[in-house]
Amino acid sequence: MSLEEWTHSLQDMRQQAAIAAKVFIQRDYTNGTVCQFQTKFPSELETRIDKQQFEETVRTLNNLYAEAEKLGGSSYLEGCLACLTAYTIFLCMETHYEKVLKKIAKFIQEQNDKIYAPRGLLLTDPIERGLRVVEVTIFEDRSLGR
Amino acid sequence: MYLGLDEPVRECQYNQICTRNSLPMETLGHKKKKIPRRKWQVFPGRNRFYCNGRVMMARQTGVFYLTLVLIMVTSGLFFAFDCPFLASNLTPAIPVIGGVLFFFVLGMLFRASFSDPGVLPRATPDEAADLERQIGAANGPSGPGYRPPPRTREVVINGQTVKLKYCFTCKIFRPPRASHCSLCDNCVERFDHHCPWVGNCVGKRNYRFFYLFILSLSFLTVFIFAFVITHVILRSNRTGFLSALKDSPASVLEVLVCFFSVWSIVGLSGFHTYLISSNQTTNEDIKGSWSNKRAKDNYNPYSYGNILTNCCAALCGPLPPSLIDRRGFIQSDTPQPVSHSNGSSMYASTQLHTHMAAATPLLHSNSVMIGGGGPPFPGKSSLVVPCASLAPSQPSLPSMPGLSCAGDMLTLRDPDTHCHHHHFASPEETPSPSGPMPLTLPCAAHMTHGGHIHPAQLYDPASQDSLHEDSVRGLVKLSSV
Numbered sequence: 001m002s003l004e005e006w007t008h009s010l011q012d013m014r015q016q017a018a019i020a021a022k023v024f025i026q027r028d029y030t031n032g033t034v035c036q037f038q039t040k041f042p043s044e045l046e047t048r049i050d051k052q053q054f055e056e057t058v059r060t061l062n063n064l065y066a067e068a069e070k071l072g073g074s075s076y077l078e079g080c081l082a083c084l085t086a087y088t089i090f091l092c093m094e095t096h097y098e099k100v101l102k103k104i105a106k107f108i109q110e111q112n113d114k115i116y117a118p119r120g121l122l123l124t125d126p127i128e129r130g131l132r133v134v135e136v137t138i139f140e141d142r143s144l145g146r
Numbered sequence: 147m148y149l150g151l152d153e154p155v156r157e158c159q160y161n162q163i164c165t166r167n168s169l170p171m172e173t174l175g176h177k178k179k180k181i182p183r184r185k186w187q188v189f190p191g192r193n194r195f196y197c198n199g200r201v202m203m204a205r206q207t208g209v210f211y212l213t214l215v216l217i218m219v220t221s222g223l224f225f226a227f228d229c230p231f232l233a234s235n236l237t238p239a240i241p242v243i244g245g246v247l248f249f250f251v252l253g254m255l256f257r258a259s260f261s262d263p264g265v266l267p268r269a270t271p272d273e274a275a276d277l278e279r280q281i282g283a284a285n286g287p288s289g290p291g292y293r294p295p296p297r298t299r300e301v302v303i304n305g306q307t308v309k310l311k312y313c314f315t316c317k318i319f320r321p322p323r324a325s326h327c328s329l330c331d332n333c334v335e336r337f338d339h340h341c342p343w344v345g346n347c348v349g350k351r352n353y354r355f356f357y358l359f360i361l362s363l364s365f366l367t368v369f370i371f372a373f374v375i376t377h378v379i380l381r382s383n384r385t386g387f388l389s390a391l392k393d394s395p396a397s398v399l400e401v402l403v404c405f406f407s408v409w410s411i412v413g414l415s416g417f418h419t420y421l422i423s424s425n426q427t428t429n430e431d432i433k434g435s436w437s438n439k440r441a442k443d444n445y446n447p448y449s450y451g452n453i454l455t456n457c458c459a460a461l462c463g464p465l466p467p468s469l470i471d472r473r474g475f476i477q478s479d480t481p482q483p484v485s486h487s488n489g490s491s492m493y494a495s496t497q498l499h500t501h502m503a504a505a506t507p508l509l510h511s512n513s514v515m516i517g518g519g520g521p522p523f524p525g526k527s528s529l530v531v532p533c534a535s536l537a538p539s540q541p542s543l544p545s546m547p548g549l550s551c552a553g554d555m556l557t558l559r560d561p562d563t564h565c566h567h568h569h570f571a572s573p574e575e576t577p578s579p580s581g582p583m584p585l586t587l588p589c590a591a592h593m594t595h596g597g598h599i600h601p602a603q604l605y606d607p608a609s610q611d612s613l614h615e616d617s618v619r620g621l622v623k624l625s626s627v
Contacts (some may be wrong), residue, residue: 022272029301029322032448033336035548069466079462083358086253090465097464109606130267130469132453 018139025058025134035065037126037134044138048119056135057111057123064107068100101127186472190268191332194489199472201260203345204330210259210345216565217363219253220403221248223396224370228377231394235380240373247366254359255344262468263349264325264335266316267338274317281312304447323448325429338421339428348428354461364412371404422460424454 021044028038039058041051078096082089108125116123116136124135153248186199194203205208221244229241269277281297297312299319310319313326316333325337327347336350348356374397381390391398421431425448430436436446450456 022276024273024276026319027321029303029308033301033322069464071455071463075464076462077456078464079458082465083462086250087257087355095465095467098467101467127467127469129270129273132321133270133273134264135273 019137020140021138023136023138025136027132028062035126035131036062036068042136045121045136048121048138049116053115057115060107061104061126061134064100064104068097068104182435182475182477184472185470185474185476188476189470189472191265192330193265193332196260196473202262203259204340204342204347206329206342207345209342213255213345215404216407217248217251217366218402220370221366223400224374227394227396228374228400231377231381232373236376238608244366244369244373247362247369251359251362251366254362258341258348258352258355258359259344259346261346261352261355262470262472263347264337264351264466265330265347265349265468265470266318266321266333266335267470268316270317277312277317277319306445306447308447323427323430335469336427337429351466354465355460357415357422360411360415360418364408364415367404367407367411370400371408374400374404423456425449425456425460488517 011076023042023044025037026040028036030036037058039052039055039062045054075096104127105125108123112123120139120141122139124137126132126134129135184199186195189195192205194205194207195201196203224244225241225248228242232240297319299310300313301308301310301322303322304573308322310322312319313333315326315331315439318333320333323336324333326333327337327340329340330347332347334347334349336353336358338348338353340347341356344356344359346352362543376393378390378397378401381393384390385393418428421428422445426446427434430446434440436444438444450459
């Protein structure tokens with residue numbers, strides 16, 4: 001086999017070793033336009049992760065987004081203050097939503113490291129997908145046991 | 147296939163060929179750092195960006211400039227010609243209030259015009275494929291000549307059945323209240339309308355600015371109208387009507403502009419006040435989506451029930467962030483020339499495989515780890531691979547690129563994230579003799595250089611995030627079982 005052929009076969013192997021599938025958890029609009037994701041457990045993940053675990057992750061995520069979009073005293077105060085300063089206040093401080101998004105990013109990273117990566121899965125932060133989906137990348141399990 | 151030590155000359159020749167055939171990226175990287183492009187430069191919608199992505203407007207901005215000119219000219223004339231008289235004869239508070247109103251109007255106009263209205267980024271190819279598959283499965287097999295039904299999804303929101311339409315341009319199912327603006331060619335969340343006066347769509351993120359703009363503009367118009375009339379009347383009392391007009395000719399122009407503006411702007415403000423209090427968009431109102439005339443039990447599922455909550459939600463609610471990362475850098479997919487371990491060629495191939503398997507889980511699907519795949523370093527990866535058998539380096543190295551890539555992946559907000567460090571790592575950091583012209587050095591030496599340099603480059607992002615290191619190790623354990 002020539003060097004080129006060997007390289008090409010290696011490339012094929014690499015592609016096989018990489019992503020097996022991607023699952024997309026869609027948005028749940030039953031409560032309106034608030035950002036919520038469906039907690040329905042996708043069948044592709046059945047062999048990889050516990051249903052409870054997964055639903056717990058999505059539920060926590062939903063709670064975090066609900067917190068970001070919550071209408072309450074603090075959000076009204078922030079809105080009014082911002083309006084009075086002609087929204088220049090956001091040059092100095094982050095909006096409440098942005099603060100929660102950072103929390104969410106940290107949460108997802110944590111979940112990936114503790115739960116998903118050891119199972120050959122990867123959660124993508126929904127903000128990278130325009131808050132449309134939670135993308136779960138399933139990697140091929142290369143362990144010899146299978 | 148055996149890569150033996152007895153073939154160094156051939157491999158070096160191969161390297162030479164590869165570097166010649168390498169894509170411009172590599173040569174550019176050697177000569178100067180290629181400036182990574184920002185996402186706004188490749189934005190698929192029909193928008194215009196200014197100030198390096200900070201400002202986002204629609205394509206047609208002519209009417210916006212007209213708005214700006216009208217406001218500035220009228221206000222300018224008011225401050226120049228009417229205010230001195232009014233300040234001295236009535237109260238200096240008039241120009242002060244006028245000034246505050248004027249700046250507020252401009253501020254809100256700029257905010258409404260320049261911000262992202264709530265554009266939904268288009269679906270990634272994977273998402274689109276997944277949706278297509280789901281839709282195809284739902285529709286069932288279609289025979290020849292059979293036209294599939296329009297793609298819709300029904301969802302029940304607060305007791306009302308809402309149809310979500312599939313957008314063929316953006317390849318997504320539009321969230322409720324989102325609509326595709328044909329002028330901007332974007333799906334916009336909570337799409338109200340496309341306002342040419344503001345030069346942008348009015349959507350979720352800039353609706354409050356738009357409303358405050360028209361509200362403050364109506365106050366300003368009424369204010370100017372009232373005080374110009376007052377000015378003319380006061381002057382006429384002293385000098386007579388015609389001479390009053392002759393003394394301040396600008397007032398005529400101002401009155402004309404204000405008179406016509408008042409009807410339209412005040413009317414529009416009133417209309418939008420109604421929309422806000424009932425939590426509807428212009429789009430929904432025009433279509434009569436929630437009108438009782440459509441169906442007896444039709445009601446707006448998004449309304450909070452009372453006017454005050456609706457108003458507060460629209461005006462003082464949390465401001466959602468932009469979903470399109472305009473100023474982020476595009477991480478172009480580049481393969482990671484991994485310097486890797488071991489001795490024998492056979493072991494090298496399997497070890498490579500497992501290391502790739504270990505490292506790739508944390509890379510995005512489009513990223514090419516090694517193995518001569520993809521642009522722009524086919525030469526580099528081939529260069530690296532055969533030399534593996536010649537010059538062993540630390541086994542932990544292969545995991546590092548994945549590590550740093552993972553770190554980048556999870557922190558950078560880009561679906562096609564890739565470590566752009568690696569972009570420049572190989573061509574730039576390898577010492578010049580072994581840069582684009584490796585034929586001058588034996589491969590082993592080159593490998594050692596690469597071995598030295600790569601970790602230095604790769605460790606920088608890696609050291610920032612040890613959590614990813616653990617996860618990669620976890621995966622290594624998984625795959626090497």
